[in-house]
Amino acid sequence: MSSKSLQPDKPKRIPLELMVLGICVLSIFFLNNFSLTRETSLHSNATVNVPIVGEWQATDGHSSIVFRADRTIGVSSAGRSEPAASEPGAYTLGSNGTLRLALDNGKNYWATLLEAYPNRFDLIDAETGGVTAFERATP
Numbered sequence: 001m002s003s004k005s006l007q008p009d010k011p012k013r014i015p016l017e018l019m020v021l022g023i024c025v026l027s028i029f030f031l032n033n034f035s036l037t038r039e040t041s042l043h044s045n046a047t048v049n050v051p052i053v054g055e056w057q058a059t060d061g062h063s064s065i066v067f068r069a070d071r072t073i074g075v076s077s078a079g080r081s082e083p084a085a086s087e088p089g090a091y092t093l094g095s096n097g098t099l100r101l102a103l104d105n106g107k108n109y110w111a112t113l114l115e116a117y118p119n120r121f122d123l124i125d126a127e128t129g130g131v132t133a134f135e136r137a138t139p
Helices: 016-042
Strands: 054-058 064-067 072-076 087-093 098-103 108-112 120-125 131-136
Touching: 072 098
Parallel strands: none
Antiparallel strands: 054 064, 054 131, 064 072, 072 087, 087 098, 098 108, 108 120, 120 131
């Protein structure tokens, strides 16, 4: 018998560079997967419960919006709204907190309602991208 056949085979070693590369690739995969899962859960279709009915004032004091229970709105450009002076329209509220306003004059706006800030939202003009902050008017 030869002496080679009696000696156990030495285990093959993985080069250190290949091992480090593998750990980096797996780490990136798991971190990206965690990030995507977290982002998906933060922006899921969970119902947002922010009551919208009532009067909301622009923080700059130039306009107000009255949201009615029948999904109609009145938008006034000069402080407190008056039914005769307000621009009519309608609104929709998605379960994920997306608020969309469609005025009868053809202008469209949208906002995202957040449960963390139930008395405030930023209204975005769909045409210009301009943003106006609104806060719930005190009764």
